[in-house]
Amino acid sequence: MDTAATGLTFRDAIDADVDVLVALIESAYRGEASRAGWTTEADILEGQRTDPEGVLEVIKSPDSRLLTVWREGRPVACCQLEHRGDHAYFGMFAVSPGEQGAGLGKLVLAEAERQARETWAVTEMHMTVISVREDLIAWYERRGYRRTGRMTPFPYGDERFGIPRRDDLRFELLVKELH
Structure with a gap:
């Protein structure tokens, strides 16, 4: 997808993108740079959000893709889409802190949903x-996602996911029906 009006280009990530995408993801979630945007996790997690191996794994997996968004030759957003039977999984979502709050995230999410629906014929x-x-x-609820109350534990002790600054972290499953 090319959105000439906004100067954005959407494409799947390639191996050569790994380092710049790791930097983008880290900037959106960790450290002082992430505080420029509203998606920071700096108050609840330290350490890394991802690493080159994790990003490359998404790029290489046959049931997964890493959708990237570029403006003027640099990545400004990305997200993982993974085909899991009757639904798709959305993850590794990052928008550059300087680009947050202007509607880019909403645009990327809508494009990810469209591609998952059209590519894999998934319903959720x-x-x-x-x-x-x-x-x-x-923010996700305003875009049609619903909380399920289904929780999974945070991987305490696995520093690949960060170093928790609190002991009550867990993941909640959010679901949206795709029409």
Whole structure:
């Protein structure tokens, strides 16, 4: 997809994109740079959000793709789409902190839903969100996602997912029907 009016280009990630995408994802969630946007997890998690191996795994997986959004030769957003039978999983969503709050995230989410529906004929999109991220969950609810109350534990002790700053973290499943 090319949206000339906004100067954005959507495409699937390739191996050569890994390092810039890791930097984008880290900037949206971790450290001081992430505080420029509203999606930061810096108050609840330290350490890394992802690594080159994790990003490459998404790119290489046959049932997965990493949708990227580019403006003027640099990535400004990305998200993982994974085909899981009758539904798709949405993850690894990142919007550059300087681009947040202007509607780009909403545009990317809508395009991800459209592509999942058209490519895999799925009827639902699933995602997991850290349950204490009430502002983020509310953002998804405004876009049609519903809380299920189904929780899975946070992987405490696995620093690939970050170093928790609190002991009450868990993931909640959010679901949206795709029409």
